[in-house]
Amino acid sequence: MTLMKRIKRVFQAEEKGRGLRMRLYGRGRGSVYDPVFGICCHFCRQKKLCGEKDCKRCCNFDTDEPCLGKTDCSVCHSSNGVFCRACLKVRYGEEMEKVRENKGWMCPHCIEEKGIKPYWICNSSLCLRKRKIAPTGIAIYRAWEMGYKSVAHLLMDELKCANKI
Numbered sequence: 001m002t003l004m005k006r007i008k009r010v011f012q013a014e015e016k017g018r019g020l021r022m023r024l025y026g027r028g029r030g031s032v033y034d035p036v037f038g039i040c041c042h043f044c045r046q047k048k049l050c051g052e053k054d055c056k057r058c059c060n061f062d063t064d065e066p067c068l069g070k071t072d073c074s075v076c077h078s079s080n081g082v083f084c085r086a087c088l089k090v091r092y093g094e095e096m097e098k099v100r101e102n103k104g105w106m107c108p109h110c111i112e113e114k115g116i117k118p119y120w121i122c123n124s125s126l127c128l129r130k131r132k133i134a135p136t137g138i139a140i141y142r143a144w145e146m147g148y149k150s151v152a153h154l155l156m157d158e159l160k161c162a163n164k165i
């Protein structure tokens, strides 16, 4: 197969929903939009069922249960600290399992407010706009190419460098 053909194949696969996006976002029920039971992710703003197999909320449609596939900030417990698995990983380089285990997990807004990790900022388009930084869009490809774990890691370095000048 020539390279062009191979690239074409990849794009076709992507169109069919088997590309990166699906691998990141399409975990079974994870791609099901549900305005009632789905909890809004601060980053993608999508109210989706999480698709985690042990999630009582998304599997049993029980609104009294927390969603296992969404983060909960131990400090603010607000909707600002709710991230879905895909955004958590791509935008902040964190794993849902680790966050779930960590009872003291903090969202990027609270980490910044407390000054725990300099330049660690929330890179949601909403929060970036507030700082007058252009939304990073699909910067994850650039971040990965440059060897960063996530967009937040890339931004952290960029901000650090910018401040040195």
Ligand SMILES: [Zn+2]
Binding pocket: 041, 042, 043, 044, 045, 046, 083, 084, 085, 086, 087, 088
């Ligand atoms: Zn999300």
Ligand SMILES: [Zn+2]
Binding pocket: 049, 050, 051, 052, 055, 056, 057, 058, 059, 066, 067, 068, 069, 070
């Ligand atoms: Zn869930």
Ligand SMILES: [Zn+2]
Binding pocket: 073, 074, 075, 076, 077, 078, 080, 081, 106, 107, 108, 109, 110, 111
């Ligand atoms: Zn928080």
Ligand SMILES: [Zn+2]
Binding pocket: 042, 080, 109, 122, 123, 124, 126, 127
């Ligand atoms: Zn934010």
